[in-house]
Amino acid sequence: MQRIFLLSLLAGFMATMSYSQERKLPIDTTITTQHSVTVNGSTFSYTAETGTQPVWDEHGKPIASLHYTYYSRNNVKDRPSRPLLISFNGGPGSGSV
Numbered sequence: 001m002q003r004i005f006l007l008s009l010l011a012g013f014m015a016t017m018s019y020s021q022e023r024k025l026p027i028d029t030t031i032t033t034q035h036s037v038t039v040n041g042s043t044f045s046y047t048a049e050t051g052t053q054p055v056w057d058e059h060g061k062p063i064a065s066l067h068y069t070y071y072s073r074n075n076v077k078d079r080p081s082r083p084l085l086i087s088f089n090g091g092p093g094s095g096s097v
Contacts, residue, residue, distance in 0.1 A: 028054065034074075045074040 030051035036043055050069045054062040076082060090096040 028052065047072050047074060 032049045036045040048071050052065045052067055055064040057063045
């Protein structure tokens with residue numbers, strides 16, 4: 001009885017693993033939304049964009065996908081003079097930078 005249970009459990013794990021290997025993310029997925037925030041009585045509108053950026057191998061095949069979130073303030077007169085802040089959240093073996 002215990003052997004049948006273990007074999008059933010193993011088969012379930014293998015089926016889940018094979019499904020996860022076949023699942024593919026859509027390439028260049030992007031979602032854009034509009035928002036506003038009030039700070040000290042002043043209201044600022046901004047655009048939030050989140051998406052995935054594929055990483056291509058030498059044959060043009062996507063081999064990985066990076067996730068990003070970009071916030072930009074709307075109604076800015078001199079956009080090129082605004083600073084750009086980039087933050088990396090780190091990961092195994094690396095802190096946030």
